[in-house]
Amino acid sequence: GAVVSQHPSWVICKSGTSVKIECRSLDFQATTMFWYRQFPKQSLMLMATSNEGSKATYEQGVEKDKFLINHASLTLSTLTVTSAHPEDSSFYICSATRDRGDGEAFFGQGTRLTVV
Amino acid sequence: AQSVAQPEDQVNVAEGNPLTVKCTYSVSGNPYLFWYVQYPNRGLQFLLKYITGDNLVKGSYGFEAEFNKSQTSFHLKKPSALVSDSALYFCAVRDTGFQKLVFGTGTRLLVSP
Numbered sequence: 001g002a003v004v005s006q007h008p009s010w011v012i013c014k015s016g017t018s019v020k021i022e023c024r025s026l027d028f029q030a031t032t033m034f035w036y037r038q039f040p041k042q043s044l045m046l047m048a049t050s051n052e053g054s055k056a057t058y059e060q061g062v063e064k065d066k067f068l069i070n071h072a073s074l075t076l077s078t079l080t081v082t083s084a085h086p087e088d089s090s091f092y093i094c095s096a097t098r099d100r101g102d103g104e105a106f107f108g109q110g111t112r113l114t115v116v
Numbered sequence: 117a118q119s120v121a122q123p124e125d126q127v128n129v130a131e132g133n134p135l136t137v138k139c140t141y142s143v144s145g146n147p148y149l150f151w152y153v154q155y156p157n158r159g160l161q162f163l164l165k166y167i168t169g170d171n172l173v174k175g176s177y178g179f180e181a182e183f184n185k186s187q188t189s190f191h192l193k194k195p196s197a198l199v200s201d202s203a204l205y206f207c208a209v210r211d212t213g214f215q216k217l218v219f220g221t222g223t224r225l226l227v228s229p
Contacts, residue, residue: 006159032215043206043221044160093159097215104150105208105217107159 002028004096006108013084013115021079021111023094029074030096034105035067038091050077084115118143118211122220129197130228137192137223139181139207148210149190150217151181153203160206166190177201197227 003026013019023033032051036044048064050056050071058064066088068080077096081088091112095105119142129135141147148167152160164175171183181192190207207220 004159034216044219046216046218049216091157095160095217104162104165106162107152109159110157112157 002026002096002098002106004030004094004106004108006094006111008111009109010112011114013113015085015115016083018080018082019084019113021081021092021094021113023077023079023096023108025075025096025106028096028098030077030098031074032097033071033077034095034097035069035077035079036093036095038093038110044093047079081113084113086115089113089115118147118209118218120207120209120218120220122205122207122223124223125221126224126226128226128228131199132196135194135197135201135225135227137205137207137225139190139192139220140188141190141207141209142188143209143211145211147190149181149183150208150210151175151179151190151192152206152208154206154222155203163192163205197225199227199229201225202227 005024007022035047038044047062048056048058050069052071052074056069071077093110094108097105121140150165151163154160163179164173166173166183174180179194204222206222208217210217
């Protein structure tokens with residue numbers, strides 16, 4: 001099956017600093033990648049959709065200047081949480097789809113971000 | 117707009133008994149339906165999908181799901197539950213012509229020994 005690797009698995013940072021999370025498709029080309037945020041005991045909230053070589057499409061209510069997404073290649077997308085604050089602490093998950101039309105998504109293992 | 121409902125926050129079942137996790141959906145076109153499982157502090161693992169064809173879909177770890185168009189449902193089932201099946205289960209739908217998956221709120225499955 002297709003493998004998506006997300007790094008780091010967990011990160012602790014100080015308020016005001018920026019954190020970058022990487023999402024890589026290891027054995028396929030991901031035309032589209034998605035970034036989700038998950039609060040404890042809640043479902044996944046889609047933050048943005050990114051297509052290689054173009055600007056990400058953010059969901060309503062998600063600050064694009066706060067959550068910078070870059071999809072520079074067909075195998076890599078990054079999410080940068082800028083000027084992080086404790087309320088940004090969450091579980092962030094990426095997923096990627098192949099250009100096969102059925103929309104099956106492959107998920108990274110997630111990143112636990114804690115801002116102190 | 118596409119949406120998914122998982123009416124049960126939690127399902128409890130004894131090991132060896134059959135289990136069902138419910139999911140209903142709403143889309144404007146033909147649905148692509150998925151079930152994923154999540155273990156603590158992990159990403160989502162794919163279980164199965166319905167795109168077209170047979171209404172009964174078989175997936176990983178002995179799970180199956182039945183697509184019912186008239187009831188707009190896609191319930192997840194397993195004939196005999198294992199304690200190791202205890203996890204958080206998400207149903208998701210994608211409408212044809214759209215890229216993104218819409219997830220249900222998730223159902224926590226607890227299988228007791």
